[in-house]
Amino acid sequence: xxxxxxxxxxxxxxxxxxxxxxxxxxxxxxxxxxxxxxxxxxxxxxxxxxxxxxxxxxxxxxxxxxxxxxxxxxxxxxxxxxxxxxxxxxxxxxxxxxxxxxxxxxxxxxxxxxxxxxxxxxxxxxxxxxxxxxxxxxxxxxxxxxxxxxxxxxxxxxxxxxxxxxxxxxxxxxxxxxxxxxxxxxxxxxxxxxxxxxxxxxxxxxxxxxxxxxxxxxxxxxxxxxxxxxxxxxxxxxxxxxxxxxxxxxxxxxxxxxxxxxxxxxxxxxxxxxxxxxxxxxxxxxxxxxxxxxxxxxxxxxxxxxxxxxxxxxxxxxxxxxxxxxx
Amino acid sequence: xxxxxxxxxxxxxxxxxxxxxxxxxxxxxxxxxxxxxxxxxxxxxxxxxxxxxxxxxxxxxxxxxxxxxxxxxxxxxxxxxxxxxxxxxxxxxxxxxxxxxxxxxxxxxxxxxxxxxxxxxxxxxxxxxxxxxxxxxxxxxxxxxxxxxxxxxxxxxxxxxx
Numbered sequence: 136x137x138x139x140x141x142x143x144x145x146x147x148x149x150x151x152x153x154x155x156x157x158x159x160x161x162x163x164x165x166x167x168x169x170x171x172x173x174x175x176x177x178x179x180x181x182x183x184x185x186x187x188x189x190x191x192x193x194x195x196x197x198x199x200x201x202x203x204x205x206x207x208x209x210x211x212x213x214x215x216x217x218x219x220x221x222x223x224x225x226x227x228x229x230x231x232x233x234x235x236x237x238x239x240x241x242x243x244x245x246x247x248x249x250x251x252x253x254x255x256x257x258x259x260x261x262x263x264x265x266x267x268x269x270x271x272x273x274x275x276x277x278x279x280x281x282x283x284x285x286x287x288x289x290x291x292x293x294x295x296x297x298x299x300x301x302x303x304x305x306x307x308x309x310x311x312x313x314x315x316x317x318x319x320x321x322x323x324x325x326x327x328x329x330x331x332x333x334x335x336x337x338x339x340x341x342x343x344x345x346x347x348x349x350x351x352x353x354x355x356x357x358x359x360x361x362x363x364x365x366x367x368x369x370x371x372x373x374x375x376x377x378x379x380x381x382x383x384x385x386x387x388x389x390x391x392x393x394x395x396x397x398x399x400x401x402x403x404x405x406x407x408x409x410x411x412x413x414x415x416x417x418x419x420x421x422x423x424x425x426x427x428x429x430x431x432x433x434x435x436x437x438x439x440x441x442x443x444x445x446x447x448x449x450x451x452x453x454x455x456x457x458x459x460x461x462x
Numbered sequence: 463x464x465x466x467x468x469x470x471x472x473x474x475x476x477x478x479x480x481x482x483x484x485x486x487x488x489x490x491x492x493x494x495x496x497x498x499x500x501x502x503x504x505x506x507x508x509x510x511x512x513x514x515x516x517x518x519x520x521x522x523x524x525x526x527x528x529x530x531x532x533x534x535x536x537x538x539x540x541x542x543x544x545x546x547x548x549x550x551x552x553x554x555x556x557x558x559x560x561x562x563x564x565x566x567x568x569x570x571x572x573x574x575x576x577x578x579x580x581x582x583x584x585x586x587x588x589x590x591x592x593x594x595x596x597x598x599x600x601x602x603x604x605x606x607x608x609x610x611x612x613x614x615x616x617x618x619x620x621x622x623x624x
Contacts, residue, residue, distance in 0.1 A: 153526055192526075192527070192528050193526040193527070195526075233526065233527055234527065234528060421533065421593075421614070421616065422533070422593040422594075422614045423593075424594070425591075425593055425614075425616070427531075
């Protein structure tokens with residue numbers, strides 16, 4: 136078999152107008168980042184990223200910096216640089232999330248990110264939310280990532296349109312907690328007042344309820360933790376809160392995509408990102424005094440080992456050329 | 463966008479009937495609050511007096527959001543010749559009264575978006591909101607004294623909405 140010859144095009148500069156961000160959880164317990172393989176998934180549909188990547192939409196003010204340090208190894212007299220050495224490998228990335236959500240807010244917060252549990256009657260006030268109302272247990276079976284099956288009468292605590300947190304009770308364990316995503320690190324049971332709601336207070340396993348039925352709650356979006364276990368319980372959530380303070384570092388894998396105007400694509404894959412600043416916002420004036428408020432985010436890239444050659448790297452940049460351009 | 467435009471107009475129309483129930487007009491043999499949308503009426507050589515006329519002009523859209531944010535410019539034009547009883551000598555006062563009414567119509571500066579294309583009208587999921595009014599200098603043409611006020615109306619496009 137033979138093909139007709141095609142005419143190659145001269146290389147063109149990539150021209151893009153926007154950057155799209157995707158994030159995926161890092162397994163903090165086993166220290167395993169989410170992998171993005173550009174040879175397998177590089178041309179994925181931007182609105183349907185491969186699992187476990189979560190689409191966080193178009194971002195703005197995207198900026199990458201290499202902070203790696205190089206220096207010369209000098210010998211002789213007079214000294215002449217004979218070799219170069221890499222002193223450090225370091226990189227940062229910053230941008231602004233245009234929309235606020237549980238995930239974008241948590242990523243930019245730089246510390247624990249909490250759910251504001253619907254407060255119990257008479258609970259003492261607290262800056263990050265007071266004690267929540269009694270959670271509702273899931274039914275032994277029937278739940279999916281988008282449907283919470285409840286026991287008879289369990290639906291009465293919820294209304295269509297409400298938000299819920301779904302996770303297990305805190306039971307005195309130390310270490311990373313949270314289903315699907317390591318949402319916090321518990322030093323000791325005493326540090327969190329042995330609060331059975333603590334994991335639901337920090338969990339990323341949250342969703343909006345679109346319908347309440349006698350058998351359970353239909354969710355508008357799948358839970359990040361997938362199908363919930365029957366030991367989980369559900370509590371209504373009113374909103375989210377983060378703090379300037381706290382000692383926890385969120386850690387996420389990130390992927391940024393610049394789609395080119397000629398079909399080319401530039402991808403930046405950061406296996407491990409940790410926030411390198413506290414919570415900040417940036418305002419863009421629409422018509423004074425109306426402003427759009429974006430979430431500012433800045434991250435330091437941490438290393439993984441490249442399985443191809445054992446080298447450590449903090450970021451992978453891929454380029455998928457447009458069709459028929461010279462390379 | 464049509465839902466946002468309809469909602470803005472009907473919000474102002476309903477507010478006008480409260481703010482000044484006496485500001486009415488007869489249009490197609492029907493007495494209505496004195497506010498209309500120019501593009502929804504027959505073309506005329508000269509806009510009616512003592513009526514707020516909404517004219518939609520510029521359109522911008524931020525498509526880099528999960529829900530497109532549209533920004534539509536609405537010019538609100540109005541003019542008066544005063545009253546016959548005062549031989550038009552009160553046209554300055556009459557214009558000032560319309561200025562004041564318009565400020566009250568525009569406050570609060572948001573409204574629940576509605577779909578008036580169906581009967582009964584249905585409530586949508588988002589709100590429209592608008593900027594502060596920008597008042598142009600008053601102009602005088604013979605007996606008519608008028609003004610143009612510009613407002614930017616913002617709305618998020620909802621799923622399936624045109």
